[in-house]
Amino acid sequence: MRIYEVELNLSGTISLQSPINFSTEKELEIGAIFNSSVKINNNQQGLKISTTVRTNSEDKAKKIALLFIGKMLDVLSFKLNKPLNISDNEIINKSLRGNVRAIIEKNEFREAFEISRNLNLNHTTFLRGLNWYRKGLYSDDPFDKFLAFWNSVSIVASKYHTPNARTSNGSINQIWNCFETLWSSDISNWEGINNNDRWINEMSNIRNNIAHGLIPIEIEYVEDVIGKLDNVKDVAYKFLNEWFNSQLTN
Template sequence: MPDANHPHDYQRSINQYQLSVRLFGPIQLSPELNRRTDRVIKSHSQDRDHFTEITISENRMQGGIVVDYYVKARSRRSAEQVGYVYLSQLCDLLSAVTDCPVQFFQTEEQARGEGGRQHRQPMRNARTVHLEEWSWITGSLVALRRDHPRYLAAASWFRKGLTGDDCLDQFCCFFRVIERLAASYANKSQWKKEEGGVRRAIAQLTDDLFGTNGIPELLANESRIKEATTLRNNISHGNEPITIEMIETASALLYPIQDAAFCVLDCLRKRKLQFDS
């Protein structure tokens, strides 16, 4: 038991904090999801599950979607740090499920600027988020952290690619999604010891997930996979100087590789990452 007379035994008490954060992106909530509150597992530690109530709703006045949830911490600053990590991972999965760039901002000035930009858009094209998708996101996060960290990391790279502005960085982000998932989920049981490599793993995962039908355009073409792999190595490792031709090649491959990355994330989620509630 702590000694009341010993100053080094003092610790700040743990309190509950409510965080309310606006998300921005070309998404909208289905009617059954708007203003819905769920009790979900937020984290797991020391053989104990930690729950939070989480509410999601649309902010039609200011723009964006509002997420309200609770965090236990020793200070407001700690609550923000813990809460933002949790929210960032939710946004990663939301982007991986919808193929839409979802982001949040830590200052009101940034949020106000993004809200104004969205209101000025001449046409609104929003992807509807459905209840079963949101339930998978909130209900699967802890299991993904524990058992499938590579999938969670791939979702993070995917969102970075969607929210980026530099086509070279975006290209590399989307390639990393495919590369990481192939390394972790391709069926290598029939491989010989000398077999391996990124392209081999990508081809194997493509066969595992898609068979002969519905293969994303880029993954169906071995020469394009080779081209994308070479380009990624040249960009990431600095094998060659950045040229106009390299930028144009990355730009031309950007949508095909984004589509391939999303299809791999989506198919893997639906076939292998459904968890019991």
């Protein structure tokens, strides 16, 4: 086993006032704790971030670093509600660049690492939901974005719904159950749903049609999906945020 330092590029409209250095615990598996140093600096596309990894090969070191930093980004991207992506090459993702960048402090990175570590060990399904949400933020294709935002909701609901005869019938009822848990059975309390008791069914149908290639790649269909992106994104964000704060936080 050897300690490697892996340097990665973080694309996104974020910046630092000054370089950041700190140590944090990395525990991708229970009991496998390693104290990693983290260094973050500004660069052209966003940030340059490096971390130490203990493993037996350079290839494994890169994979572990991508996983470790990626899980942190799932949390940070969600908290900022901004697209962030990680890469091990110098290719600049121009769609994630911008002239206005949020200044991120050391404590925000530390907190994101701590939360991602806790979720990875205790609530892996919720962390996967955050990963899907981040994919929705940084994806360019409207179909991919819709799938990612909807998957972020459905994967969390599949894990945390209340098992009963109704929820055993599938994801639509599982999502409905989780919405009721957060916002009551009165759909007028469900922000973004606009009292439409078919909203979950309609969004799920779009998801299924995209996933199974049933929507023609024609301008009117693409525009219809684009028109629904902000709505499904906003509902997904509200759902994940409130589920984390009310159901997963002590």
